[in-house]
Every structure is written in C-alpha cells, then in structure tokens.
Amino acid sequence: MTVATDITIVGAGPYGLSIAAHLRERGANFRIIGSPMQSWLRKMPKGMLLKSEPFSSTLYDPGSTFTLRRFCKDQGLPYQEVGLPVSAETFSSYGIAFQKHLVPEVEDTHLVALKRCSAGFDLSMADGMSFTTRKVVLATGLDSYRHIPEPLAHLPRELLTHSADHHDLEQFRGRDVVVIGGGSSAIDVAALLHEGQANVQVIARKPTISFLPMDMPARSLLQHIRAPMSGVGPGWKGLLWTDAPWLYRYLFDHFRIRTAKKFLGPAGGWFMVERFSAVPQLLGFQLLRAQAIKGRVELLLADLDGNHRQVSTEHVIAATGYNPDVRRLSFLSPEIVERLQLIGQTPRLSSHFESSVAGLYFVGAISATSFGPTMRFVAGADFTSQRILKHLTHPSRRASFAVPHQANSMPGTE
Structure with a gap:
C-alpha cells in the first residue's frame, strides 16, 4: 500500500492551522483536512465577544509574524493587548486570513473513518477520497463533545438545541426561549436573544452567575506581583x-x-455584566424533568430547599458546554478506541502529545488532562505547535513515557 503522506492533520481551527504553519515552514510532507475555522464561523452566535484577552487570542506561526495584532492593524480595526474584547467575527476573519497566507493547502472536507493499516493509518473522507498516512494529528475541536443534560436528551430537535447550533439567533425573535446553563455560552446567548427581542429566561443550578474580572491595560507592580498576567488571565495558577x-x-x-475541567470554570466575560443583567434569571434551580406537550416544553425544577416550580417555553437551548470523551469521536475504529489508554475519558498522552496508539496524536481541549487547562484555550496552541513539531518531523522518535508510575495510573501510559 502506498503511503500518501507522512503526516495528516485533521481539523483546521486554531490548533490545526498553527501546527500546519510550523510543519510547512519545516518543509514537512503533510496534509491538513477540514473546513477552516468552521466552529468559529458557523457555531458561534453573531455578536459574541471572546473571553480571552486579545494578546492571547492569536494563532501561532514559527516567527510569530501573523498575529491578531498585525491583522487588526492591517484591517484598520481597533486593538489593544488587554481590556478591549475581540468579536468572534474579527477572530474568524483573522483565522481565515492566517490560513490563506500560511496554510493554503487545506483540503475542505471532513473525516468519516480512521483505522490502522500496515502503512500507519487509513483515512476515508466524506467526499469519497481515501488515503494512507504514517501519523495523524487530531485537532478536531469541541463539537463532537456537546453535553446535553439527561432530563433534556429525549426532547425532539424542534424543541431542543445546543448553544453551538445557533450562529444566527434571529429565528427566535418574539418567541419564548429558555436557556439552560450558567457559563459564558449561556450568558452570551441569553443576552443576544434578549437584545434580539426574544422572550428569554435563563435557568441555572448555581445561585449566582460569575464573571471574570476586567484586566486593566495598565497594572501596578503590586498588581503584577499578586496576580501576574498569563494567557488565560491574571493569577499565579494561570501563569503556571x-x-x-x-x-x-x-x-x-x-x-x-x-483541574482540567474546573479551572476557570463557568463564568462570563467582564464586558457582559451589564448586558446580562437585563435578562430574566431563575438561579439555584435544578432541572428535574422536561416534557414535550402540544408543541411546547414543560420543565419541572427544584430550588435549593426542594421546592418545585414549573416553567413552560417554546424552545430550550442547552448552553451546557462540552464533555471531552474520545469514545464520542465516531470516525475512530473500534480497534483504535480499544487500544487507547485513558486518563478519565480522554487519551493519556506522551510528552509530545502522542497517544498509546503509535503515530496517533491528540491536541486541543481533549489534551487538557495531560497538559493542563490552557489546552482549552487558543493560547495553548503555542506550546502544542512547538512541542509536537520535533516529534512529528523525526520518524525515529517514539513516545516518551517518562513519568513515574502512579497508583491510579495505567502502567506504561506516560
């Protein structure tokens, strides 16, 4: 069987594009599969602002030349390192410009099947194309891991959607909508629905809604010492x-x-405080049951004291985040899934992002249990690109499982 390429990157978002830019600069033999910036272009609601500060919302090429700062300057868009939120539209446009300038060879299709073969891996695409490759980097983002709470899971599609289903919220103008969740997605979607004249209400288990503090452009020396700035916000843990x-x-x-799951947990951006304050909220309520009755959804809730309350709505949006679980990647063959050694629900990775299946790498949010919560953010693409590059471009190198054995670890997985 002829090997079509040495390396294939699956996914053309911030991580896939950053890794591809590094491989291209090295002259590596690679392919990259995916629709550029798809999640940002099609699954983020219009008008959304990024929680990450502008300085940490950039993609990474080897020379760090094609930055968000440079893009905004070239386009005549306002920019400052901190304190001026970047819109999802601006970030998406920047990502597309990065791709066209630095990774023009992206193949706009998606993977439907990945299995092992004698040459490495066999990949089958939605457009009917198939080929083999020695190494595969999965940079597929979060979409496969959407979380829907169990009480809602049985509702029909016309009555229930996930927040990632809605790039355009105009269809809900004048309609009754309940948003379930207390994190940034719920805050953003609910505020945009309210501003778009929907009759929206937020229901969350938490008794209060949290917001990240504003990062000031000018900070005193004492402020820097107490909470040094990092790519995921101020604080010593974030810096670490x-x-x-x-x-x-x-x-x-x-x-x-x-820590991978809880660090910088559900919270809105500081810039959403005033906009969200106008949205009706039911806080401290747990969802017990949801029923579809005559084209509406009847929700049964319980407060912290166990008192019940019913809410009726035309539509429910589950802004309930994502739960990375490698078993939800439908394109992986059963044989690959069975051979993967896991930490929780995610692959246990080597020091260079390689899984226990030789030649198969995982990057982005699914690597957070191996490399920390920074991997849930765009900022993690910098470390990932540089760390994985040497391993991908040296065929003789194998995974380094150098961490001492832990009592709760599977042997030989580090």
Whole structure:
C-alpha cells in the first residue's frame, strides 16, 4: 500500500492551522483536512465577544509574524493587548486570513473513518477520497463533545438545541426561549436573544452567575506581583499552567482530571455584566424533568430547599458546554478506541502529545488532562505547535513515557 503522506492533520481551527504553519515552514510532507475555522464561523452566535484577552487570542506561526495584532492593524480595526474584547467575527476573519497566507493547502472536507493499516493509518473522507498516512494529528475541536443534560436528551430537535447550533439567533425573535446553563455560552446567548427581542429566561443550578474580572491595560507592580498576567488571565495558577504545561503530566491523575475541567470554570466575560443583567434569571434551580406537550416544553425544577416550580417555553437551548470523551469521536475504529489508554475519558498522552496508539496524536481541549487547562484555550496552541513539531518531523522518535508510575495510573501510559 502506498503511503500518501507522512503526516495528516485533521481539523483546521486554531490548533490545526498553527501546527500546519510550523510543519510547512519545516518543509514537512503533510496534509491538513477540514473546513477552516468552521466552529468559529458557523457555531458561534453573531455578536459574541471572546473571553480571552486579545494578546492571547492569536494563532501561532514559527516567527510569530501573523498575529491578531498585525491583522487588526492591517484591517484598520481597533486593538489593544488587554481590556478591549475581540468579536468572534474579527477572530474568524483573522483565522481565515492566517490560513490563506500560511496554510493554503487545506483540503475542505471532513473525516468519516480512521483505522490502522500496515502503512500507519487509513483515512476515508466524506467526499469519497481515501488515503494512507504514517501519523495523524487530531485537532478536531469541541463539537463532537456537546453535553446535553439527561432530563433534556429525549426532547425532539424542534424543541431542543445546543448553544453551538445557533450562529444566527434571529429565528427566535418574539418567541419564548429558555436557556439552560450558567457559563459564558449561556450568558452570551441569553443576552443576544434578549437584545434580539426574544422572550428569554435563563435557568441555572448555581445561585449566582460569575464573571471574570476586567484586566486593566495598565497594572501596578503590586498588581503584577499578586496576580501576574498569563494567557488565560491574571493569577499565579494561570501563569503556571500557561508557561509550564509540560509540568502538568507529573501531577496525580485525579488532580489533573479535576483541574482540567474546573479551572476557570463557568463564568462570563467582564464586558457582559451589564448586558446580562437585563435578562430574566431563575438561579439555584435544578432541572428535574422536561416534557414535550402540544408543541411546547414543560420543565419541572427544584430550588435549593426542594421546592418545585414549573416553567413552560417554546424552545430550550442547552448552553451546557462540552464533555471531552474520545469514545464520542465516531470516525475512530473500534480497534483504535480499544487500544487507547485513558486518563478519565480522554487519551493519556506522551510528552509530545502522542497517544498509546503509535503515530496517533491528540491536541486541543481533549489534551487538557495531560497538559493542563490552557489546552482549552487558543493560547495553548503555542506550546502544542512547538512541542509536537520535533516529534512529528523525526520518524525515529517514539513516545516518551517518562513519568513515574502512579497508583491510579495505567502502567506504561506516560
């Protein structure tokens, strides 16, 4: 069987494009599969602003030349390192410009089947194309991991959607909508629905809604000492996870799993406080049951004291985030899934992002349990690109499982 290429990147978002830019600069034999910036262009609501500060919302080429700062300057768009939120539209346009300038060879199709073969891996695409490759980097983003709470899962599609289903919220103008969730997606979607004249209400288990503090363009020396700036916001923990992701692999499994999920948990951007304040909210209520009755959804809730309350609506939007789980990647063959050694629900990765299936790499949010919560953000693409590059371009190198065995780890997985 003829090997079509040495390396194939699956996914053309911030991580896939950043890695591809580094491989291209090295002259590597690679292909990249995916629709450029698809999630940002089609699954983020119009008008959304990024929580990440502009300085940490950039893609990464080897010389760090095609930055968001440069793009905004070239386009005559306002920009400052912190304190001026970037719109999803601006970030998407920047990502497309980065792709056209630095990764023009993107093949706009998507993977439907990945299996092992004697030459490495066999890939089958939605457009009927298939080929083999020695190494595969999965940079497929979050879309496969959408989380829908169990009480809602049985509702029909016309009554229930996920927040990632809505790039344009205009269809809800004048309609009754309930948004379930207390994080940034719920805050953003609810505020945009309210401003678009929908009759929206937010229901969340948390008794209060959290917002990240505003990062000031000018900070005193004392402020820097107390909470140094990092790619995921101010604070010593954020600085540690951003500047030393390699250290994360040496921590205990239970700590890694919890921190990857909980660090910088559900919270809106500081700039959404006033906009969200106008949205009706039911806080401190747990969803017990949802029923479809005569074209509407009847929700049964319970407050912190166990008192019940019913809410009726035309449509429910589950802004309930994502739950990375490698078993939800439908294109992976059963044989690959069975051979993957896991930490929680995600692949246990080597020091260069390689899984226990030789030649198969995972990057982005699914790598957060191996390299820390920074991998949930665009800022993690910098470390990832540089770390994975040497391993991808040296065929003789194998995974480095150098972390001491932990009692709650599977042997030979580090």
